[in-house]
Amino acid sequence: MRAYDIIYKKREGQKLSRAEIEFLIDGYVEGEIPDYQISAWAMAVYFQSMDAEETADLTMIMAESGDMIDLSQIKGKKVDKHSTGGVGDTTTLILAPLVASAGIPVAKMSGRGLGHTGGTIDKLHSIADFNTALNLDRFFDNVNQHGIAVVGQSGNLTPADKKLYALRDVTATVESIPLIASSIMSKKIAGGADAIMLDVKTGSGAFMKDLKEAKKLAKAMVAIGREIGRDTAAYITDMSQPLGYAVGNALEVKEAIETLKGRGAADLRELCLELGAGMLELAGQAEDHAEAKAILREKLNNGQALAKLKQMISAQEGNPAVIDDYSLFPTAEKKVEIKAQKDGYIKELDALKVGLAAMLLGAGRENKESEIDLAVGVELKKKIADRVTKGDTLALLHVNDEKNLAEAKAKLTAAYSYSQTKVKAKDLIYEKIT
Numbered sequence: 001m002r003a004y005d006i007i008y009k010k011r012e013g014q015k016l017s018r019a020e021i022e023f024l025i026d027g028y029v030e031g032e033i034p035d036y037q038i039s040a041w042a043m044a045v046y047f048q049s050m051d052a053e054e055t056a057d058l059t060m061i062m063a064e065s066g067d068m069i070d071l072s073q074i075k076g077k078k079v080d081k082h083s084t085g086g087v088g089d090t091t092t093l094i095l096a097p098l099v100a101s102a103g104i105p106v107a108k109m110s111g112r113g114l115g116h117t118g119g120t121i122d123k124l125h126s127i128a129d130f131n132t133a134l135n136l137d138r139f140f141d142n143v144n145q146h147g148i149a150v151v152g153q154s155g156n157l158t159p160a161d162k163k164l165y166a167l168r169d170v171t172a173t174v175e176s177i178p179l180i181a182s183s184i185m186s187k188k189i190a191g192g193a194d195a196i197m198l199d200v201k202t203g204s205g206a207f208m209k210d211l212k213e214a215k216k217l218a219k220a221m222v223a224i225g226r227e228i229g230r231d232t233a234a235y236i237t238d239m240s241q242p243l244g245y246a247v248g249n250a251l252e253v254k255e256a257i258e259t260l261k262g263r264g265a266a267d268l269r270e271l272c273l274e275l276g277a278g279m280l281e282l283a284g285q286a287e288d289h290a291e292a293k294a295i296l297r298e299k300l301n302n303g304q305a306l307a308k309l310k311q312m313i314s315a316q317e318g319n320p321a322v323i324d325d326y327s328l329f330p331t332a333e334k335k336v337e338i339k340a341q342k343d344g345y346i347k348e349l350d351a352l353k354v355g356l357a358a359m360l361l362g363a364g365r366e367n368k369e370s371e372i373d374l375a376v377g378v379e380l381k382k383k384i385a386d387r388v389t390k391g392d393t394l395a396l397l398h399v400n401d402e403k404n405l406a407e408a409k410a411k412l413t414a415a416y417s418y419s420q421t422k423v424k425a426k427d428l429i430y431e432k433i434t
């Protein structure tokens with residue numbers, strides 16, 4: 001087999017066999033096939049695409065390029081959840097204890113944040129002493145004992161995806177549906193999921209800005225799940241404005257706790273109930289969606305989901321007192337108000353700009369090496385469709401370092417636009433794909 005012939009074949013729009021894809025990917029990981037040939041292949045895929053079978057083959061080859069976490073020591077059907085990333089997306093911190101309290105084992109490996117999107121692992125570090133680096137034995141023990149553990153990705157997971165993603169990033173080949181779908185799904189498979197619930201975000205703060213593209217991505221990932229025998233479902237949800245009111249690490253953990261206490265933002269609560277219900281259905285633990293949602297509502301109302309979070313914090317060496325005493329969280333030195341410029345209704349609240357404002361204050365990473373400030377971020381007071389009067393507080397910046405404050409203020413101010421007539425609230429969930 002020769003790399004040249006495989007590139008040529010894809011360039012001509014033909015279907016590649018599993019053996020051909022394996023030859024390319026394995027050869028690339030082993031350093032036998034150079035960057036320039038894989039770049040040419042990725043560009044051919046960008047233009048010619050891949051069908052469901054090729055995409056599933058690529059997914060499995062990438063998943064098997066490194067460690068495959070074996071979750072068979074954990075009893076029950078393991079349903080993982082993945083969000084394609086957004087601003088103020090605190091769902092994992094709510095969903096994990098919520099579904100765990102309903103009996104689904106949660107063995108979750110999460111990532112750190114990059115750019116304007118946050119990461120669950122960073123957020124958890126705003127709980128003093130919380131350990132996200134459990135070894136695999138303790139990870140399994142915790143899930144078996146408490147039904148839940150959330151840790152950082154460890155070991156040698158999907159090296160083929162790491163190498164290919166870095167190459168795509170510099171060769172203008174990121175935006176290919178089969179390449180994105182296989183990249184995401186390979187990591188979930190390597191993480192040991194039996195079933196996968198996907199939250200594909202769309203809107204300005206999302207990776208997929210356009211609803212049509214988000215739908216294509218969701219369909220491609222659900223098709224991969226079908227090909228490889230992992231039940232997969234996807235929701236397409238709104239990320240044109242941030243989720244909930246808090247954006248920033250400690251701020252979002254507090255928001256998650258509020259939601260688990262039955263308070264908190266309505267959109268965040270609703271999305272968690274929907275995604276959680278989808279997870280219960282995938283796990284076969286509910287007759288139908290309505291029953292699944294009712295079970296989860298009960299777990300929120302009777303405090304069992306909150307108790308599960310507390311149990312997880314203790315089991316991972318964190319201080320569970322944070323749940324009742326928010327002063328134990330890192331807190332910013334000052335709050336800076338952003339005020340409404342005129343009377344009217346909020347027409348847009350650009351999630352990307354809000355995310356960038358939070359990042360400028362130090363809540364997010366500009367590059368992989370950046371240090372982040374867990375205390376800082378943005379607290380929204382008004383969102384799309386809210387009525388405002390000139391001078392009302394739209395949002396608060398939680399600030400420590402004032403170096404980028406002026407720029408952050410400008411970004412957040414520009415995130416808001418106004419309408420003189422009533423604005424319809426945004427749909428939260430556009431579609432479910434199964």
Ligand code: URA
Pocket residue numbers: 165174179180181183184207
């Ligand atoms: N996220 C991923 O994990 N992979 C991609 O290719 C794009 C986004």
Ligand code: CA
Pocket residue numbers: 087088089090242243244245246247252255
């Ligand atoms: Ca939020």
